[in-house]
Amino acid sequence: MATHPPARPEPAAPLDPAALEPATVLLDTGGTVTGWSDGAARLFGRAAADALGTDLPGLLGGPAAAAPLAEAVARAASGRPWTGTLPPIPGAPDGIRATCQALTAESGRTLVALTVAAPWAGGLELLNEAGRRIGATLDLALTARETVAVTVPRFADAGAIYVLERRLADDDAPVPDGRDDGSVVVRRLAVAFADDDPGDWAAAFPAGEVVVCPADTPYARCIATGRTVEFGGEDALDTIAARTGRRVEAVLDHVSLLAVPLAARGRALGFAVFSRKRGRAPFGPADTALAAELAARAATGIDNARLYRREHRTSTALQAGLLPTRVTVPPGLRLAHRYRPARAAVGGDWYDVVPLPDERVAIVIGDSVGHGVTAAAAMGQLRVAAHTLVSCELPPAEVLARLDAIAQDLDAAQFATCLCVVCDPATLRCELACAGHPPPLLALPDGTARHFAVADGLPLGVADPAHPAEYEQVTAVLPPDGVLAFYTDGLVESRTRNIEEGIARLASALVASHAGAGGSLEDTADGVLALLADQQGQDDIALLLVGPEPGRLGPAS
Incomplete structure (x- = not known):
């Protein structure tokens, strides 16, 4: 008989066009912020109410950018548009490619518009590759491995996919995602490291291991809130020490980590973890947005594979019994x-x-x-x-x-x-x-x-x-x-x-x-x-x- 898929796959969520919107900041000729777009709020993680009337380099904690920015603003104000790269600031750790050009306000005074594209180095390419690779099959473990393979090492130095253990069960009873004490039980489906010799890492983080994440860990908070949680190496180390009874000192080199929720069809599936080592720019707001887009694609593929696996087991058992x-x-x-x-x-x-x-x-x-x-x-x-x-x-x-x-x-x-x-x-x-x-x-x-x-x-x-x-x-x-x-x-x-x-x-x-x-x-x-x-x-x-x-x-x- 003709083949019919056992479960209707849910398509990957499209990229939110707003995530690609450039950040636009209006400055007076002295470098004070007079206008702050939604794109700037997403890129730099600051609301307009916090930004207006402040000095931009001081606001963003990037004093090294003050002199180059002042020079760019002065040049633009004199009628010579400027395009170049400003030094790194939080939210744009690799520097920001920006343009400055003069505008004339209704009052007649000169303003300068600073426009910055979302600084996702290879972000669109990464998302396109994720769309091609993640979820191409209905194999659960393979879908998880594809996700970390896309992100490591280009986006992160390490990555892992964790799925709630109860989501992997054959039944899907409506019970809480966590336990009474607030902890969550997850299974590590895939892990990848950028190191040349990941042998020690594979021993410390074996695929298929069931892990209990206490309520006070970033991972449990990520599941409970449905939001990305940023944290540092000590939190990760505490979790490993509690689980294995030993310290994995190399984790301390991973100073910037993200726990990103995986959700599909309106419910939590688990979370992805991405980390960057010392010496690499920490995750900024733009990276967090990109991680959320990657996680959305991964969640869709994982949920399709999970539903297929459950249905396949059910039908296999039914047929074998008959x-x-x-x-x-x-x-x-x-x-x-x-x-x-x-x-x-x-x-x-x-x-x-x-x-x-x-x-x-x-x-x-x-x-x-x-x-x-x-x-x-x-x-x-x-x-x-x-x-x-x-x-x-x-x-x-x-x-x-x-x-x-x-x-x-x-x-x-x-x-x-x-x-x-x-x-x-x-x-x-x-x-x-x-x-x-x-x-x-x-x-x-x-x-x-x-x-x-x-x-x-x-x-x-x-x-x-x-x-x-x-x-x-x-x-x-x-x-x-x-x-x-x-x-x-x-x-x-x-x-x-x-x-x-x-x-x-x-x-x-x-x-x-x-x-x-x-x-x-x-x-x-x-x-x-x-x-x-x-x-x-x-x-x-x-x-x-x-x-x-x-x-x-x-x-x-």
């Missing part, structure tokens, strides 16, 4: 069965073998459309219904008619293909009915294979309820030296091959495998899957082989 682990076959018949799940998502393939009175046996095989929990749940309902119906000794055509009515009543809009066969080992007589399922194949000892007699009908659940589907029942006899193959479309259909070509390949593989198996159906089944290995992993595969016991000369009279 597929038969033991098959009882009456005397006179042999049967081999195989099931191979898809690598990406669990589908709705199912089968059952039901012993009937008089040593007859019913074989039912089907495929519910789609993948994931919905398909697995529909498969479970149809399989249980089919088992009950054939156990009541209803003929195959009536079994399918009643399954069709059941499929139309399922809560979710579902349809499925199904094939029902009742076989009498004494006579090798088979009664068959089909609802849109690929036809069984019969392999003969002369090295040929052909379709076994079956009349196709509508898939289950697609007929107009006012005009129920009718299924034709066909009778055929299984040759005493033949092998009958039932299968689902995952074995014969792919993106590069239509189902008719796939059935032809299966027929060739069936004949070749049976010829080399010495009569063993188990070996024949393994051989078929080996020859069609390129089909496996794309979709669920079910294969059942049925044949008479060796030594039969023909149907009983």
Whole structure:
């Protein structure tokens, strides 16, 4: 059946255009602030009320910029616009690329407009790369590793991703993110360091470790408030010492750290930690804004992967619990069965073998459309219904008619293909009915294979309820030296091959495998899957082989 993603991915949050808005500061010719834009407030972390009427270098704590700024303002005021780089100040640790040009106020006095672009060195490039790499797969650990790989070492000297342990559980009960004492329990999914030899770091910060963050740590505060928390090396060291009972002195070199919340779909997932070592400019307001954008992208990818993993586990467990682990076959018949799940998502393939009175046996095989929990749940309902119906000794055509009515009543809009066969080992007589399922194949000892007699009908659940589907029942006899193959479309259909070509390949593989198996159906089944290995992993595969016991000369009279 066609693949359907198990969870609708949430797109990455777009970059807030305001985050890219330049900072504009109006100065009089003496360097006093007379105007302060929203961009300046974001870039320099100062509200307009704090900035107006102050000396800009003094306000920002950058006295080294006073002389160059005064020269730039004087030049602009004289009618010569200035463009250049001012010395580093907090909020712009690498210096600021700025322009100064004169303006004439309504009062007639001259003002100077200082314009500074958001000083994200490579920030847009970093965000673009993050958009390309983070969340490209639905692998939770890989998504976390991609996040730190993008940020280290360009943005930070170290980075780590922590997710709340309860978010990784299969259930999603609405309980608090923290414990009664205010601490939070998180799992470290990924960590990266810029050092040439990160061996010691990997030992101190192993991926997959569960960590309890006390309430007074920056990490717990980040979760509790949903805001980025800036802190220094001692706070990080205290947490490690409490957890391991030893000090990791090298952490003290990381003097500027950010704990950035990870949130998606309106709830907290965990946090990212970024740190810079002594000798590198500490994080400023612009860096904090960039970290928040990176964290938003990471959170979306992590939440998509988390939801996919939970759904995949649920559907896998559901399907595993419903597929038969033991098959009882009456005397006179042999049967081999195989099931191979898809690598990406669990589908709705199912089968059952039901012993009937008089040593007859019913074989039912089907495929519910789609993948994931919905398909697995529909498969479970149809399989249980089919088992009950054939156990009541209803003929195959009536079994399918009643399954069709059941499929139309399922809560979710579902349809499925199904094939029902009742076989009498004494006579090798088979009664068959089909609802849109690929036809069984019969392999003969002369090295040929052909379709076994079956009349196709509508898939289950697609007929107009006012005009129920009718299924034709066909009778055929299984040759005493033949092998009958039932299968689902995952074995014969792919993106590069239509189902008719796939059935032809299966027929060739069936004949070749049976010829080399010495009569063993188990070996024949393994051989078929080996020859069609390129089909496996794309979709669920079910294969059942049925044949008479060796030594039969023909149907009983």
